[in-house]
Amino acid sequence: MCDVTKHRSSPDFVLPAIFRAIERGMFEFTDTVLQARPDLMWFSNQKDRNLFHFAIECRQEKIYSLIYRLNKRKRIMIGHKADKSGNCALHVAGMLSPLAKLDNISGAALQMQRELQWFQEVETIVLPRIKESPNYNDGMMPCELFTRSHKELVKEGERWMKESATSCTVVGALIITMMFAAAFTVPGGNNGETGFPIFLHKKLFMAFMVSDAISLFSSTTSVLMFLGILTSRYAEDDFLKSLPTKMIIGLSTLFISIATMMVAFSSALFIMIHEQSWIVIPMIFLASVPVTLFIWMQFPLLVEMYISTYGGGIVDKKVKSRA
Template sequence: MKVKHTSALELTKTLVKEDSSWIQLHRSKIEDRMIDIAGGTGLDNSAGLNPIEAPDTIKEQTDDTNQTSYTPLLIAASKGIVEIVDNMIEVYPQGIEHTSSNEQNILHVAISHRKIEIFQRMKKMKTIMTCRLASRIDKKGYTILHHVADTKNYDGGHQPGPAFQLQEELKWFKRVQNIIPSHYVMHRDIEKHQTAEELFKETHSKLLENAQKWIKGTSQSCSAVAVGVATVVFAAAYTVPGGNDDTGHPVFLHSPFFLFFTIMNVLSLASSLTSVVMFLSILCSPFEYENFRISLPRKLTLGFTLLFFSVTTTMLSFAASILIIIHFKKTSWTSTLIYTAAFLPVSVFALMQFPLYKAFSSTLRALTRKFTPHYLLTAIQSKE
């Protein structure tokens, strides 16, 4: 695979030097404009089109060749092939400003197809170039923010649940909004006369409905599990392993396993009840678009993390109680059996929920990053 990848890169560099498609497409666009002028003024035109019907015919051809009119640079951007984009920009820097027949540049294409790697490369370019690309409006009157709202090229994203898919789209909308001129937020397209935000809410209404149902069902299921865990560990606190002596003190009070059992039991009870509070706060939320960008995914992440922690500490508490009962009479095979029985449910639970927890990781990183010294120092300096 490495050899094939290296060979493909070498072939790409060779083909890029021979590519002239962007020049040819530029010439064809000039010819189209000349035909438009000829049709509008009644002059003869070489294409043999009726002067009255010429503009409509050309418009239909343009709409039908949306993908075929893309240059290799725009095709590479739509597929997210970073190596080809980098090589083409290096060889033909002027090609980056070229547009398709629909007046879409590389930034329009990358944003429409949700190719964040290409978007980040364009964003890191010189400020003037980024502003020029971001300020472009295509033939439909779409800004780059409208292309975020348009789901024509949206394939559902890479997140496991509708709530995190919607969060991904909302973050993408906010990320693109940060690089466009501020007055473009109120710009309306030609076809529906909608702003980008209005178009986004219209095209993502079904995803919002699915996200609401999914997060409600997930929160209810998880809260029921958390309540069950809390009930078990609460009952275990009053039925300590080994029982009590005549004075009412636990028999194995001075055993290290009893201390470990107590600590795990308290942690399990605290984390399970806290997760219940988090899930209940989700069910009481308004479930609007803005809530799905930060608030609801963060609450779900914290609640699920606490639930997983409570299940883990419950099983550790169970293992400690078994070790207390058999005390020093245990053998090596009994210890192995106990450890296996303790960690098997936790391991199965972790493996089954790994795709969902992977989606939580980005939210967890964003949450923990706010408590790092670097973030706090930056926040203080910005306020000053």
């Protein structure tokens, strides 16, 4: 393939293949072809969009990262080039992603976050005056095109966030109620003369009290974070950092509160019937089921949200050759 692409007379043969490769995310193939024929990056498809414009359109971040092998002047030239409709690279980034790419991201809020990350990434290769240049068809600036194209996604993201926050708020509020009550109805009761808990000096009792307090404080924090989500203004930029951060803190503290609630329950159970180990051990095992279910259902989303929000960005600016 490299021998063929080195011949200057074969762009018509190579271009359809490389555009299909970009659409399918075939990084190694695209990388190899561009190393053999660097001039191909300036060729365009039927819409007069070059390879990097098309990578933006298809949201192929690995292929788009190849642009950082070029010097700043060439990156700016690519970013400024307009297609037949007068859309520069930033206009293309302002268009909605293909559904196939959006479906790979969990939740409309994270989908909106990824779209914002793409838009901000492409902003770095265009000059300020280009950010305010209108296209031919609609006379819209890139930011205006982005707002129009993502209007429905913002609504879906808001609905997804509110539904998730509402459900988690109910769970957090129930935990607060139980843990607050448990702090004053300690296992074994209180000494009638001193008023202190009967098992005050037992290590398991201290484990019960500490885990109860942690569960209460973390669930309270969780509820406050979810209330912050429910009362947010839901502007476009909120989906970039503000809302995901609140959701990360809320889910993390909710997980801690559930885990420590189970620890408190297990400690209290062991204090009360420690001599009946055949009952205690299975009950403690069952107490781990809610924690396991929460990890199984919510932890992948939490990890994905954290990486998406605080990871290294959507493109690798230090991309190296794979050929």
